[in-house]
Amino acid sequence: MTTVYERRAAPAVAPPARRSPAGAVLALLWAGAAAVIALWWVDTGSVVGTAGWLTGAGRIAGLLCGYACAVLVGLMARVPLLERRVGSDRVARWHAMAGRYTVCLLLAHIGLILAGYAAQDSASLWRETLTVVLDYPEMLKATAGTVILLAVGITSARAVRRRTSHEFWYYVHLLTYAAVFLAFGHQLALGNDLSGNAGATAAWYALYLGVAALVLWFRILAPVRLNLRHRLRVDSVHQEAPGVWSVVVRGRDLDRLGARAGQFFRWRFLAEGLRWTSTPYSLSAPPRPDRMRITVKALGGHSAAVALLRPGTRVWAEGPYGSLTGDRQTSSKSLLIGGGVGITPLRALFETLPGEVTLLYRARTVEDLALGGELEAVARWRGAKVHYLLNGPQGQRPRITAESLRSAFPDLAGHDVYLCGPHGFARELYEELRAAGVPDRRIHHESFEL
Numbered sequence: 001m002t003t004v005y006e007r008r009a010a011p012a013v014a015p016p017a018r019r020s021p022a023g024a025v026l027a028l029l030w031a032g033a034a035a036v037i038a039l040w041w042v043d044t045g046s047v048v049g050t051a052g053w054l055t056g057a058g059r060i061a062g063l064l065c066g067y068a069c070a071v072l073v074g075l076m077a078r079v080p081l082l083e084r085r086v087g088s089d090r091v092a093r094w095h096a097m098a099g100r101y102t103v104c105l106l107l108a109h110i111g112l113i114l115a116g117y118a119a120q121d122s123a124s125l126w127r128e129t130l131t132v133v134l135d136y137p138e139m140l141k142a143t144a145g146t147v148i149l150l151a152v153g154i155t156s157a158r159a160v161r162r163r164t165s166h167e168f169w170y171y172v173h174l175l176t177y178a179a180v181f182l183a184f185g186h187q188l189a190l191g192n193d194l195s196g197n198a199g200a201t202a203a204w205y206a207l208y209l210g211v212a213a214l215v216l217w218f219r220i221l222a223p224v225r226l227n228l229r230h231r232l233r234v235d236s237v238h239q240e241a242p243g244v245w246s247v248v249v250r251g252r253d254l255d256r257l258g259a260r261a262g263q264f265f266r267w268r269f270l271a272e273g274l275r276w277t278s279t280p281y282s283l284s285a286p287p288r289p290d291r292m293r294i295t296v297k298a299l300g301g302h303s304a305a306v307a308l309l310r311p312g313t314r315v316w317a318e319g320p321y322g323s324l325t326g327d328r329q330t331s332s333k334s335l336l337i338g339g340g341v342g343i344t345p346l347r348a349l350f351e352t353l354p355g356e357v358t359l360l361y362r363a364r365t366v367e368d369l370a371l372g373g374e375l376e377a378v379a380r381w382r383g384a385k386v387h388y389l390l391n392g393p394q395g396q397r398p399r400i401t402a403e404s405l406r407s408a409f410p411d412l413a414g415h416d417v418y419l420c421g422p423h424g425f426a427r428e429l430y431e432e433l434r435a436a437g438v439p440d441r442r443i444h445h446e447s448f449e450l
Contacts, residue, residue, distance in 0.1 A: 020085055020086055020087070020323070021081065021085055021086060022086045022087075022090060025082065025086060026094075029071060032067060032071070033064060033067060036063045036064055036066075036067045037060065037063075037064070039063065039193050039197075039200055040056075040059055040060050040063055040193055043192070043193045043197065043200075044056065044059075044193075049119075050116075050119050051116050051117075051119035051120040052116070053116075054112050054113075054115045054116030054119060055112070055113060055116030055117065055120070056116075057108075057112045057116075058108070058109050058111075058112030058113030058114075058115075058116055059113070059191075059192065059193065061105050061106075061108040061109035061112060062105075062109040062113065062187070062191065063191070063193060064105050065102060065105035065106050065108075065109050066183075066187045066191075066204075067207070068098055068101050068102040068105055069102055069179075069180045069183070070180075070207050070208055070211050071098050072095065072098045072099055072102050072176065072180075073176065073177065073180055073211050073212075073215060074211045074214060074215075075091055075094055075095040075098060076095060076176070076215070076219075077211070077214035077215045077218050077219060078218045078219060078318070078321065079214055079218055080218070083321040083322070083323075084263070084320070084321065084322065084323055085323060086323065087322065087323040087324075087446055088264075088280075088321045088322050088323070088446060089445075089446040089447045096156070099152075099153060099156060100153075102149070102153075103149065103150065103153040106146060106149060106150075110146070113132075114128055114129055114132065117132065136186075136190060137186070137189045137190065138185040138186035138189045138190065139186055139190075141182040141183070141185060141186065142182065142183045142185070142186035144182050145178070145179040145180070145181070145182030145183035146179070146183065148175050148176075148178055148179035148182070149176065149179040149180075149183075151172065151175070152172060152173055152175055152176050152179065155168075155169055155172045155173070156169070156173065166277070166279075166300075166302075167276065167277055170277075170278075177215070180208075184208060187204070188201060188204070222318075223316070223317075223318045226257070226317065226318070227316050227317065229252070229253070229256075230251040230252050230253060230254060230256075230257065230317075231251055231252050232249050232250070232251040232314070232315035232316070232317055233249065233250055233251070233311075233312055233313060233314055233315060234247060234248075234249060234250075234269070234309050234310065234311055234312065234313040234315060235248040235249060235250040235291060235311060236248045236311055237306075237307065237309050237310075237311075239307070240295060240370040240371055241367060241368055241369065241370040242367055242368065243297055243298040243304075244295060244296070244297045244298070244341060244368075244370040245295070245296055245298070245306055245307045246284060246293055246294070246295045246296075246371075247293065247294050247295075247296065247306060247309060248291055248292075248293045249291060249292050249293070249294070249315050249317075250290055250291045251290070251291070251292075252290075253289065254287060254288065254289055254290060254291065254292060255287075255288075255289040257287070257319075257320060258320065259283065259287040259292065259319070259320040260287075260320065260325040260326070260327075261283065261286045261287070261325065261326070261345070261348035261349050261351065261352040261353075262282070262283075262322065262324040262325040262326070262345045262346075262348055262349045262418075263282070263283060263319065263320040263321060263322040263324070263325060263345070264280050264281060264282040264283065264319060264320065264321055264322050264345070265280070265281065265283070265292075265294075265317045265318060265319030265320055265321070266278045266279065266280050266317065266318040266319060266321070267279055267280075267281055267294065267315060267316075267317055268315070268316040268317070269306070269309055269313055269314075269315055269316075270313060270314040270315065270316060271305075271308075271309060271310070271313050273301075273302075273305050274302065274305055274306075274309075277302050278316075278318070279302055279303070280321070281294040281295075281296055281344075282294065282322070282344045282345040282348075282420075283320075283344070283345065283348050284343075284344035284345070284347050284348060284371065285347065285348055285351070285374075286348050286351055286352050294344070295341065295343075295344045295347075295370060295371065296341070297340065297341035297370075299341075322345075322446055323446065324345055324349075324418065324420070324444060324445070324446045325349075326349070326352065326353055326354070328416065328418075328444045329353060329354070329355075329416050330416055330441065330442060331355070331414055331415060331416045331442065332354070332355035332356060333355060333356045333357075333358075333411070333414060333415045333416070334349075334353050334355060334356070334357045334358070334415060334416045334417070334418065335357075335358050335359075335360065335409065335412070335415045335416070335417045335418070336349060336350055336353075336357065336358070336359045336360065336417075336418045336420075337359075337360045337362070337400070337417065337418070337419050337420075337421075337429060338359070338360070338361055338362065338419075338420050338421055339362040339363075339420075339421025339422060339425040339426075340362070340363065340368075340421055340422060340425075341370065342419075342420035342421030342422065342425075342426075343361055343370060343371060343375075343420070344371075344420075345420050346359065346418060346420050347371050347374065347375065349418060350375065350378055350379075350384065350386075351378050351382070356384075357382070357384045357385075358384065358385040358386075358387070358409075359375060359379070359384070359385070359386045359387070360387050360389060360400075361375065361386065361387070361388050361389065362389045362400070362421065362425070363388065363389075363390055364390065364391050365390060365391065366388075366390065369388060372388075400428075400429060400432060401432055402432045402433070402435035402436035403436075405432060405433065405436045406436050406437070412433075412436055412437065412438055413436070413437040413438055413439065413442075415438065415442065416442045416444060417433055417438055417442060417443050417444065418444045418445070419443065419444065419445040420445065420446070423447050426445050426447055427447075430443060430445065
């Protein structure tokens with residue numbers, strides 16, 4: 001059953017594209033790292049001997065690791081400026097990269113400091129390690145925090161993540177907060193560059209308290225406020241294609257959420273087997289003042305259970321997130337290319353993007369064309385075009401190449417191209433689009449493959 005929403009006229013002209021603040025944010029983060037190194041430089045006199053060089057390098061690694069921990073947590077805070085303007089996928093990649101830097105700096109700090117202290121005291125590395133852990137202030141808590149942070153790093157490695165459930169990874173990942181809290185005290189108690197410098201100590205407190213405030217507001221208080229205000233519940237569930245279901249969620253004053261076509265929420269359905277998992281699903285229709293819709297493909301236990309939801313089930317949502325919206329549009333012509341259930345955000349954009357819009361939908365068979373009836377109706381209503389690319393009779397998978405794209409769209413380089421689908425599909429298409437002459441700034445895609 002296909003659920004067609006009442007349609008609203010799309011703007012005839014694309015509004016000016018909003019520039020992403022990604023460059024400015026990265027510059028600010030690197031400037032913070034430079035300030036941390038400058039703190040060590042100003043606070044350090046001459047460096048003498050092997051022990052001095054090892055200890056100095058360990059201090060630099062420790063300061064940078066402490067700074068990286070704050071950045072790591074800040075990137076987890078789901079700040080709207082980052083999630084909606086920079087893009088959730090890019091922020092997720094920054095977070096993953098910051099995590100790798102943090103673990104490497106942590107290991108370097110531990111190894112260099114212990115080696116430097118051992119050389120200074122003419123002691124074995126093992127004996128020096130026991131002395132530092134057992135006798136130095138705040139070190140037992142810092143050691144516990146280190147173990148937790150390393151465990152988070154191990155479970156975040158791709159090889160491990162592929163063998164563990166999303167729920168296990170998610171809850172282990174939340175222990176990052178505990179690790180940072182446990183390690184904070186020893187930074188001030190033993191950090192030579194902080195303990196004797198009132199200005200640096202105040203700045204360090206401001207950094208960590210600022211990040212904690214972001215997490216408190218955007219991860220806890222804002223979602224509580226959203227759900228108390230809007231009172232979301234499941235309105236209906238409809239099958240769109242084999243293994244694909246749409247869920248209509250009703251609530252109060254949903255227009256005040258500021259959700260846009262192409263964005264997603266993190267959904268938690270308060271039903272048996274679903275209440276402990278929060279999963280991102282894109283809006284599959286433009287949001288309305290009283291309802292929103294998502295479309296889910298059964299790819300695992302959680303997504304398959306969505307089909308069993310009953311009307312009236314309470315819903316806990318966080319968002320909206322994502323920057324795959326009309327704000328990225330720079331041209332009056334747009335090409336949307338979706339694969340599989342990746343059609344969901346493109347379905348909403350297909351209705352709302354201004355100008356000349358064409359949709360290319362890649363699926364295995366006609367039966368797999370979820371929301372196909374709606375796409376046809378929208379195409380007729382707004383004078384847009386929709387094309388389907390299906391497997392051949394023997395299951396042959398047709399390729400989308402630079403040549404075929406240029407042949408179908410001679411002025412392709414003048415289009416904005418929105419991509420959504422499996423990571424491999426999107427990556428392959430990106431390369432073909434670049435080969436076809438589409439500028440990078442006009443290829444819009446959000447990927448959650450970390």
